[in-house]
Amino acid sequence: MAYTHFHLQFFAEYDPAIIDISGAQMILVLKLSAFGWSVHDGKQPIDSLSSYNRSRAIHEHPNLLPFIGYTFFYASLLTGPAFDYADYDNFIHSTLFDDVPEDKRPGKKRKRRIPKSGKQAFKKLLQGVFWAILLFQVPKLVNTEFVFSKEFVTNHKFLYRIFYMWLLGFLYRLKYYTIWLIAEGACILCGIGYNGYDAETHEFKWNRVQNVDPVAFELGQNVHTCLEAWNQNTNKWLKHYIYLRVAKKGKKPGFKSTVFTFATSAFWHGTRPGYYLTFVVGAFLQTVGKLYRRNIRPRFLQDDGVTPKPTKRIYDFVSWVSTQLAFGFVVQPFVILDFKKSLLCWQTVHYWLLVVIAGTFFIYRGPFAKYFTIKRSETKLKSTAQVKPSTLNPNLTKEENNLVTNAVENKLEKSYHMPTLGVPSLDHLQNLDKDEIDEELQDLKHAWNSFKSRNFLADDDFDGLKDAYSNFTKEINEMFDHTREEFSKQKDKMEKTN
Template sequence: MEAIDNFYDAAGAAAGVHSSQLKLLTCFVLSYPLGSVFVRIPKDRPAMKHLFSIGVTLFFLWGMLKLWLGSLNVFGSALFTYFMAGRYRGKQMPWTVFGVVMGHLLISHWIRYMWPSDAVEISGPQMVLTMKLTTFAWNVYDGQQELESLDESQKETRIPKLPSLLEFFGYIFYFPAFLIGPSLTFTEYMALIDETLYKDVAPASPNSSKRVPVGRKRVAYQKLAFGISCIGFYALYGGKFNYTVTADDWWMAKPFWYRFLYTQIVGVVQRIRYYGAWSLTEGGCIFTGLGFNGFDKDGSTLWDKAANIDVMNIEFAPNVKVLLDNWNINTNTWLRNSVYKRLAPPGKKPGALVTMYTFMTSAIWHGIYPGYYLTFFLGGLVSSAARQVRTYIRPFFLPALLPPKSKVLPPPTLIKRVYDVLGTVACLVIINYMAAPFMLLELRPSIKAWTTLLWYGHVTVLGWLILGQAGGFRWLGKLVKARAEKAASKEAMKHEWWYFGRSAI
């Protein structure tokens, strides 16, 4: 092992990164051949599958990353959650788990903040663990409720019976997703183990017991190639196109239009490293058989259920909602199911305050650096502003009167396409501005970055919200309503006999 450590130390020094970062990348790549071993373990040997996954993860933690002490954090949070879920009933149980596990994560974040290092440490895997454990607690709680009180997603993920400790730790230590995700529910993991995930797929031949659909390797290797390409691109350009340039003297000497356009390039380059890491781990999950999502219209298998990003729907999102829904997908799902829905009053739609609480939970989950809170607080405002744009501006670019009971919009007109293009540009401009503190982390550099950009994001978002609260939304709402009523009146007139007579004159 010493020779391996020496190799990584030398490689890391040559690449200008900490050796543990290269070890982390190695763990991602190793998940591919190990996934091929995992998928070949017979479904009637579930204990072997659990033990294999646990063993690989412990090898990553201990053999590769040397996270001996950090492993105790994982075991501590996991055992506490399992004990609480097995011993206590009622809604206080998942909230207790949520508070304790998040508090434990915050301690790890505080240690990282006080003693910063480029080395890989346990807070990253612990973030994924927090999603799994809090989701598990809510799923056990849902398993105790009447089916009529649950929505469809809660019915699918509920856990009516506490699993064995081996099943639970197999889920917690599912190796391709342990280090940086994606997170998954316990029911998804067990469907992978017993292969009910492929219940609608016929075996390859009448005498074959293998049920894993074809196409798994092809898609996984595509993810591997894309992930490596993204990481390579970031290694070449990430140092140059970085938000830290906002502290350089040459930056302030440039005109605002230059700083504005440069920021848009920086935002894209900095996102690429996340695309790379998440694509690599998604491919590792697919190699184990996770991610199967049925068939497309041509009958080809789909393997996109373990995706944590949808690059096209991020870089070309027509609105903020689409962009946020396709960025860090599994974290968004966790926040929606474990925070947003749970904070909403029974029978009522969550309001702006619940949205803000959800964004702040995301900030706490990410860490204690001030930059996270600046980004996610603005994110809550952006989300509210985007919702108001969708309510009061978007209708003017759609037909005033849709066909009765129609849920499908007609083909977009030219003006609607222009609206979508402008929406895409606005999304990227706001997100690239909003991300600066998230990447800079500390308060002073974050404020300086926004100052050099003349606070254009805040001016735009707050200006729209203030204008709306001052009566703008009420006025726009009346225009939208009047437009619809006028269109409805014209539609009704077409059915009057005298209307056809006048139109013929």
């Protein structure tokens, strides 16, 4: 893949009549590297793996035929989406469909394992066709070459130019919407897109290999939301096979994990300067979004930090417009690729987003920041108040409950801060210490020592320690599951409110 990237950049002239194989190679990199890690995990003690890694682990290396079948799986070979070998193995052995109720299986005399998926696949196909039609119509309105003409600057005002770039960015996304949705439809049709049966709604879920959510992206009110809706399986790969792997065992992912994820994502996309311009500005943009959300959004909410004021609709609309316009600016180098031409493109709109970013940092990180910022402790108190467990664990003292609860909540909160698609917020890159102590582990250690001492256990009482530790971890797991459920409910509530 790296050879192809370099070759296309330095030794080849772009020819639209020649198929670019780098896309298929990028998918193979995702699948083969994930496969390698899964084989590695299959050789590790089960207790040392996370629940995700345990579910992906390969304990017996497959033969050549299933390996090649996975690697060159026809439905997603050229465009993705990528998926782990465990999903493919469950698919070809039909264990993926074990939870399908007997009365929901197709066939009268001979029941089939794979549920009917024709309608769901056809919906994806129609969505892909819809975006394909737009893909052929939008170029009649906008094109990249016009940005570099004198007429673009001399005959059109500034607002027209930034909205023109927004429409260009929309045009760039259309081809991805088209190919990804059609590929998802192919995966659903063959069955590997199956993701379980919902007993409450009595419906099947077909989003196992979903790669994009066009509506969520186009209506996204912040950078993080948009990136989470884009190239979703690549984001999973970066998280589970780069970000978390770089961190040392027992340590939370920090500066090193963030930098490695950022560099891997950028290099995976290619070696052209335009990719790096987009990624660097995207990192700044995520931080700007956090600063606004932290210091402006609370002013449009009631004192509980959740209930919106009537003026919240104005905030939402402005957030949506500004986010979409910002993406129109940021993605231009990603398509133009050339460094000088990318800067020239930005120059036609006076580098407006870079000016906004610099101004935002001056306001919220400069010498007068105290006059504009809302104290973090106050806003965090409001948000965490919504997810405090309703009951304390009766088997732990009040102090032990507080220690474990704080550790669990901090751990859950961090799961929302992984750099999406490798584009980190600058918060990840500052105030970091390589020797920083993992406070959550320290809290759990103190809670364990307290729990152990209350049970009058000596260090040489192996059986007693083993039983006590088993009970202690059981209490933590129960609190973790309960708190995670509270986080999930709160997140759903905020999404409905928004």
